Amino acid sequence: MKYMLLMQFSAQNVDFPKLDEWQPQEIQAHIRFMKETNAELAAAGELVDAQGLAMPEQARIVRSHSGGAPVVTEGPFPESKEWVAGWWIVDCETEQRAIEIAAAVSAAPGPGGRPLNMPIEVRQVMAAPPSEL
Amino acid sequence: MTRTPDDDLLRELAPQVVGVLTRRYGDFAAAEDAVQEALLAAATQWPVDGRPANPRGWLVQVASRRLVEQVRSEQARRRREELVAEQVPVDRRAAPGADLAEEGDDTLTLLFLCCHPVLTPASAIALTLRSVGGLSTGEIARAFLVPESTMGQRISRAKQRIKASGVPFQMPARQEWPARLDAVLHVLYLVFNEGYASSEGSELRRVELSREAIRLTRAVHGLLPADPEVAGLLALMLLTEARGPARTGADGELVPLAAQDRGRWDRAMIEEGVALVTAALPRGPVGPYQVQAAIAAVHDEAATAGETDWPQILALYGVLAQLSDNPLILLEQAVATAMVRGPAAGLALLAAPPPELAAHHRYFAVRAYLHELAGERDAAVADYRTAARRTASLPEQQHLTLRAARLAVADTP
Numbered sequence: 001m002k003y004m005l006l007m008q009f010s011a012q013n014v015d016f017p018k019l020d021e022w023q024p025q026e027i028q029a030h031i032r033f034m035k036e037t038n039a040e041l042a043a044a045g046e047l048v049d050a051q052g053l054a055m056p057e058q059a060r061i062v063r064s065h066s067g068g069a070p071v072v073t074e075g076p077f078p079e080s081k082e083w084v085a086g087w088w089i090v091d092c093e094t095e096q097r098a099i100e101i102a103a104a105v106s107a108a109p110g111p112g113g114r115p116l117n118m119p120i121e122v123r124q125v126m127a128a129p130p131s132e133l
Numbered sequence: 134m135t136r137t138p139d140d141d142l143l144r145e146l147a148p149q150v151v152g153v154l155t156r157r158y159g160d161f162a163a164a165e166d167a168v169q170e171a172l173l174a175a176a177t178q179w180p181v182d183g184r185p186a187n188p189r190g191w192l193v194q195v196a197s198r199r200l201v202e203q204v205r206s207e208q209a210r211r212r213r214e215e216l217v218a219e220q221v222p223v224d225r226r227a228a229p230g231a232d233l234a235e236e237g238d239d240t241l242t243l244l245f246l247c248c249h250p251v252l253t254p255a256s257a258i259a260l261t262l263r264s265v266g267g268l269s270t271g272e273i274a275r276a277f278l279v280p281e282s283t284m285g286q287r288i289s290r291a292k293q294r295i296k297a298s299g300v301p302f303q304m305p306a307r308q309e310w311p312a313r314l315d316a317v318l319h320v321l322y323l324v325f326n327e328g329y330a331s332s333e334g335s336e337l338r339r340v341e342l343s344r345e346a347i348r349l350t351r352a353v354h355g356l357l358p359a360d361p362e363v364a365g366l367l368a369l370m371l372l373t374e375a376r377g378p379a380r381t382g383a384d385g386e387l388v389p390l391a392a393q394d395r396g397r398w399d400r401a402m403i404e405e406g407v408a409l410v411t412a413a414l415p416r417g418p419v420g421p422y423q424v425q426a427a428i429a430a431v432h433d434e435a436a437t438a439g440e441t442d443w444p445q446i447l448a449l450y451g452v453l454a455q456l457s458d459n460p461l462i463l464l465e466q467a468v469a470t471a472m473v474r475g476p477a478a479g480l481a482l483l484a485a486p487p488p489e490l491a492a493h494h495r496y497f498a499v500r501a502y503l504h505e506l507a508g509e510r511d512a513a514v515a516d517y518r519t520a521a522r523r524t525a526s527l528p529e530q531q532h533l534t535l536r537a538a539r540l541a542v543a544d545t546p
Contacts, residue, residue, distance in 0.1 A: 020518045024538040031531050032384055055522040 002048060002091045002125035003098035005105065010082040013119045016110045029109045037105055041090060046101070052086035059083075089125065098122055139179050142188060143172050144348070147267025150192045152239025154200060155302045161246065162292040163200055165264050171196035172267060240265065241356050242304050244349075247291075248317040251298045256291035257320045258327075263288055266345055276342050277327070314357075318366050318422065321350050325370050343374055354409075364413035365423030371406035372429035375399040387532040391438040403433045424453045428465075443472035460490045464499040476507035494523035498533060505540060514541050 019027065041047035061073040088105070092098055102122050107115035147168060154164035171192050185191040247261040259277075262268045268276075274284035305313045328342025350367045357363050379393035388394075410426040428449045435441040447469035454462045463482065471479025480503045483496070490496050501516030517537035524530050 020521060020534050020537055021541075022538060023542060024535055027531070027535055027538055028384070031386070035385060052527055054525045057522060 001093070001095070001098075002089055002127070003095070004123045004125055005088040005090065005098070005102050006121040006123065007085045007087065007105075008082055008119060008121050009085055013082075014116075016116055016118075022111055026109070026111055026113065029113060033108050034105075037108075038088075041088070041101065046090045046092050046097075048089040048091050050086070050088045053084055056083040095122075095124070098124075137180075139176065139184065142184075143175055143192075144267035145352075146189050146192055147172060148240040148243045148265045149189065150196055151264050152243055152302075153193050154196055155243075156239070157197070158200060159302075161302055162289075162296055163203060164196070165292065167196040167200035167203065168192070169263070169269070170199045173269070240352060242302060244317050244353065245305055245313050246295065246300060246302055248313075248320040249295060249298075249300050250312075250316050251294055251300065252291050254320065254323055256287055256294070257316075258324055259284060259287045260291040261320055261349070262324065262345065266349060268345070272341075314360070314362075317353065318350075318362060321346050321353070322366060322422075324349070325373075343370070343377070346370060347374060359416070361413040361416045361418070362420040362422050364409045365420060365426045368406040368409035368413065368426035369422050369429055371402045371409070372426055372433050375402035375406065375433060385528070386535075387528045389532075390432065393438075395436065398433065403430075406430060407434065419452070419456070421453060421457045424449055424456060428453070441472070443469055447473050460487055461493070461495060463487075463490060464495055467499060467503065471503050471506060476503045479503045480507065492523075494520045494529075496520075497523065501533075501536070505536075510540055510543070513537075 038047060038050050063071050065071045090098060090101055092101070099122060102120040106118050106120045108118070110116040150171065151165055151168045154167060155161045158164060174195055175192060243265050244261065247264050248257045252260065259273055262273045263270060270285045270288060271281050274281040277284065325343050325346035328346060347370050350370060354363050354367045375398050376393060378399065379395065379397040380388055382388050406426065407430045410423060410430055413423050414427065428446055431442050431446050431449070447466065450462060450466045450469055454466065463486070467479040467482040470482055480500065483500050486496055497516045497520035501513045501520060504513035504516060514537050517533050517540065521530050521533035521537065524533065
C-alpha cells in the first residue's frame with residue numbers, strides 16, 4: 001500500500017524558528033538526518049518518491065477563466081495559513097508502518113538537536129481496482 | 134550502473150544504423166523504433182553468444198528484419214509491406230554492411246534532424262539521447278526523473294512532429310549550417326548542464342548525462358574538427374566536468390569553486406580542454422562556447438583560488454557580453470570586477486539590474502557574496518536568505534542557508 005506523508009506547516013502547528021535562523025551545525029544535522037532517512041527508506045525498498053517544494057513565496061494560484069484562459073494570482077499569500085514543504089511517498093505493508101515512518105521523520109533534529117516533532121499528515125494513495133470486483 | 138564494452142560500441146553504432154535504415158526505407162520514425170529493438174536484442178544476446186564479427190552489419194540486419202516485421206504485422210498496410218519488401222535487395226540481406234561507407238555523415242545528419250528547431254528543447258534532448266545516443270527510453274526517463282511512459286510519449290510526439298513538418302533526412306544546405314549547428318550544440322549543452330548542475334531534484338550531479346553529452350560532442354568534433362565552436366563546447370564541457378569530483382562534499386553538499394580541493398580535479402580532462410580551446414581560439418570566428426571555455430581554463434589553471442588571473446577573466450566576460458545577451462553574464466562580470474577592483478566596484482555593477490535579473494535567485498546569491506567580501510554582514514545574510522528562499526535546487530538552497538547561518542553567528546570583525 002502506498003502512503004503520502006505530507007510535511008505541512010502553519011503558524012499554529014509548529015513552534016520552532018525558521019530554518020534560516022538556526023545555527024550552522026543544527027542545519028547540517030537536519031540535512032544529514034533527512035539524507036540518512038531517505039537512504040534507509042530506499043534500502044528497505046519502501047521509498048517511492050521524496051520531494052521538497054520551493055518556498056511558497058513564489059507560488060501562483062491558477063483558475064481557469066470562463067473562456068479557458070488562466071487567471072493567475074501571484075503570491076505571497078498572507079491569508080493562507082498552511083503550506084506544503086515537501087512529501088514522501090512510501091510503499092509499505094501496513095498503515096502501522098507508514099505511521100512509524102511518519103513519526104521518524106517528524107522527529108528530525110532542530111535547534112539544540114532537539115526533535116522538531118513537526119506534524120506529518122499520512123494519506124493513503126488510492127490504488128487500482130482490486131483484481132476481482 | 135556499470136557500462137560494458139558492448140554498451141559503448143552499441144551507443145556508437147546506434148546513430149549509424151538509424152541512418153542506414155532511414156535512408157533505405159525512408160521512414161525515420163519506424164527505423165528508429167526498429168533500431169531500439171535491435172539494440173535491446175544485442176544487449177541480451179551478445180553477452181551470451183559473443184559479439185558478432187561484424188557488429189554493425191548484425192544490427193542493420195536485425196533492425197531491418199524488425200522493421201519489415203513491423204510493417205508486415207500491420208495488415209491494413211499491405212501495400213506498404215510490398216513496397217518495403219521490394220526495397221530490400223537480396224544482396225543487402227546477405228551483406229548488410231555494404232552501404233555503410235558514409236556512417237560518419239549519417240551521425241551528423243541524424244543530429245541535425247533530432248535537434249531540429251521545430252522541436253522544443255525537451256523533445257530534442259530526449260530524441261537525441263535515444264536516436265543518436267542509443268540510450269533506452271527507460272534510461273532517459275530515469276536521468277530526467279520522469280515516468281518511462283511520459284518519456285516514451287515525449288519521444289514519440291517528437292518523431293510525429295518531425296514527420297508532420299516534412300523535415301527530410303538529409304544534410305541541410307550549406308547556408309543553413311550555422312543556425313542548425315547552433316541548435317545541435319545548444320541541445321548538447323543542455324544535456325551536459327542537466328547532468329552537471331541539475332536544476333531540479335536533490336542529486337547534485339547526474340554523471341551519466343554529462344558523460345553522454347561529452348561523448349556526443351566528441352563525436353561531433355570528430356566529424357567537424359575545424360569548427361571552433363564545436364571544439365569550444367567540447368573544451369567547456371571537459372574543463373567543467375574536470376572539477377566534478379571536488380564540487381560535492383562528503384555529505385553530498387555543494388562546494389563552491391573557491392573552496393574546492395583542487396587536488397581532486399581531473400588533470401587529464403583539464404589538459405585536453407585547454408589544448409582544445411587554445412587551438413580553436415586563433416582559428417576564429419570567436420563564439421560564446423570558446424570564450425566560456427577560455428574562462429573555465431583560466432580557473433582550472435590556477436593552482437589555488439587566490440592565484441586566479443581575475444583581470445583576464447574580467448576581460449573574457451567583457452568579450453562574452455558582446456557575443457551573448459544572457460543577463461546572467463552581468464553577475465559573473467560583477468564577481469570578476471569585485472576580485473580585480475574591490476567589492477564596492479562589483480556591487481556598483483549590480484545597483485540597477487535589468488528586470489529579468491532582479492527576480493533571479495542568483496542575483497541575490499552574487500550580491501550576498503559581494504556584501505560578504507565588503508564586510509557588510511547584515512546585508513549579506515539577508516541576501517543569502519532571499520537567494521535560498523528563491524532557488525529551486527535543494528543542494529543550492531542548503532548551501533545558501535548554511536552560508537547565511539555561518540555568517541550570522543561569526544564574530545563581528
